Amino acid sequence: MKITLSINLGGWSFNIDEDAYAELKRYLKNLEIHFAAEESSAEILSDIETRMAEILRSRLTTYKQVITMDDVRHVISVLGTPEDLSGENTSTGDKFASRGYHRMYRDPDHRIIGGVCAGIGAYWRIEPWIVRIIFLILGVMGGVGLLVYLILYIVLPEAKTTAQKIEMKGEPVNIHNITEAVKNEFDNVRKNMNL
Amino acid sequence: MDLENTKAQMRKGILEYCILSVLSRSSCYASDIIRELKEAKVIVVEGTLYPLLTRQKNAGLLSYRWEESQQGPPRKYYELTQAGKEYLSDLDKSWNELVESVNLIRTR
Numbered sequence: 001m002k003i004t005l006s007i008n009l010g011g012w013s014f015n016i017d018e019d020a021y022a023e024l025k026r027y028l029k030n031l032e033i034h035f036a037a038e039e040s041s042a043e044i045l046s047d048i049e050t051r052m053a054e055i056l057r058s059r060l061t062t063y064k065q066v067i068t069m070d071d072v073r074h075v076i077s078v079l080g081t082p083e084d085l086s087g088e089n090t091s092t093g094d095k096f097a098s099r100g101y102h103r104m105y106r107d108p109d110h111r112i113i114g115g116v117c118a119g120i121g122a123y124w125r126i127e128p129w130i131v132r133i134i135f136l137i138l139g140v141m142g143g144v145g146l147l148v149y150l151i152l153y154i155v156l157p158e159a160k161t162t163a164q165k166i167e168m169k170g171e172p173v174n175i176h177n178i179t180e181a182v183k184n185e186f187d188n189v190r191k192n193m194n195l
Numbered sequence: 196m197d198l199e200n201t202k203a204q205m206r207k208g209i210l211e212y213c214i215l216s217v218l219s220r221s222s223c224y225a226s227d228i229i230r231e232l233k234e235a236k237v238i239v240v241e242g243t244l245y246p247l248l249t250r251q252k253n254a255g256l257l258s259y260r261w262e263e264s265q266q267g268p269p270r271k272y273y274e275l276t277q278a279g280k281e282y283l284s285d286l287d288k289s290w291n292e293l294v295e296s297v298n299l300i301r302t303r
Contacts, residue, residue, distance in 0.1 A: 011268030031242070040249045047225060047245045050270070054226060080240025 004066055010046070010053035016067040023072045027081075034082040048079065055079075102170035105159035106152075114153045122168045206237060211247055212290065213237050215275065215283040218257065222274035248273070256282050 003018045016024065031048060035041040052075050059071045107118035110128055117135060121128035139145030159165045162181045171177055210232075217223070217231050225248060232238045251257045256279035261269040275283065 035246065038246055038249075040253060044245045044249050047248070047271070048242060050268075051225065051229075051241060051245075078241055080242035084240045085242045 009056070010050035012053040012057065014053075014056060014067050015065060016072075017069060020067055020069045020072045023069060024067075024075075027072070027076050030082050034085060052079065103164075103167050104156055105164055105168040106156045107165075107168060108158050108160070109165070114149075115158065116149055116152045116156065119156055119159070119168065120152075123170070125169070209290075210237060210243065211251065212283075212286045214244070214247060214251065215256065215279055215286065218273055218275045219280065219283055222272060224262075224270055224272060228273070251279070255279070 004015045005018060005021045007014050007016055007021065028045070028049070032041070032045060035044050038044060055075050055078060056067055056071055059074065060067070102123065104123040105119050106115035107122050107128075108115050110118035110122075112118075112132070117131040118128040120131045135145045135149055137145070138148065157164075159168045162178050162185075166177050166181055213232060213235070214228060217228050225244065228248075229238070229241050229244055232244065233241075238244060248257070252259065252273075255276055257273050258276050259271040259273045262272040263269050
């Protein structure tokens with residue numbers, strides 16, 4: 001026996017299994033991110049929801065009154081995952097998928113003091129300790145290093161969100177990279193906690 | 196070289212053309228356009244259609260009106276605008292030229 005929820009999808013009412021609901025909600029969120037850069041993203045999503053409701057209605061019968069995980073997976077395969085859509089999207093679609101801003105941030109995950117050297121290292125893809133040695137040499141040679149470090153500490157923003165951390169390395173910010181980054185973070189936490 | 200990628204590139208260019216073509220025969224709902232495009236194997240996943248439809252509407256090539264339905268909320272009923280018809284006729288010419296060029300190269 002499962003719990004079901006009652007949802008409004010595209011103006012239609014459905015009973016949906018709890019786990020199917022979670023999957024559907026995740027899919028809709030992914031689509032929202034995928035279309036975020038489009039001018040009329042709200043309209044696109046609304047049209048897609050309407051189509052989802054159409055497809056799901058066709059799967060219900062007198063004997064089957066609840067949307068299940070299978071139904072949601074079917075809808076996803078018919079409409080396409082964000083990966084599928086990036087592949088097929090025309091002209092302007094590609095721009096959004098692979099923008100790849102490259103900005104310098106302070107890296108809070110690899111810092112010793114303020115993350116300035118780690119951030120510079122991430123931007124230029126060199127090891128942070130090389131940057132630290134350079135700063136130390138500059139510092140020893142007349143204090144310039146310390147001043148430069150302080151200025152950079154104030155001027156460079158901290159990379160807080162996953163998207164910013166990806167931008168720091170100059171990789172394109174898309175669903176794939178964000179999911180990869182979050183997965184890596186989970187794995188690191190698990191390793192540190194020996195789970 | 197990735198065959199699937201090359202094929203996808205080829206399909207990308209003609210999808211907008213095909214949407215306008217379908218609507219030129221008769222005005223219809225998004226699901227009708229999808230059905231025709233799928234039958235002709237122009238799209239693989241339906242989600243590709245929606246951003247294009249919206250872009251073409253924003254560009255003034257299509258318009259829609261809300262049609263009441265017997266059950267459930269109203270649906271969008273699409274039709275080509277005058278600008279859309281002219282745009283399509285330009286694309287028709289362009290397509291014919293393209294086919295001719297490719298055939299010349301293939302059959303030389």
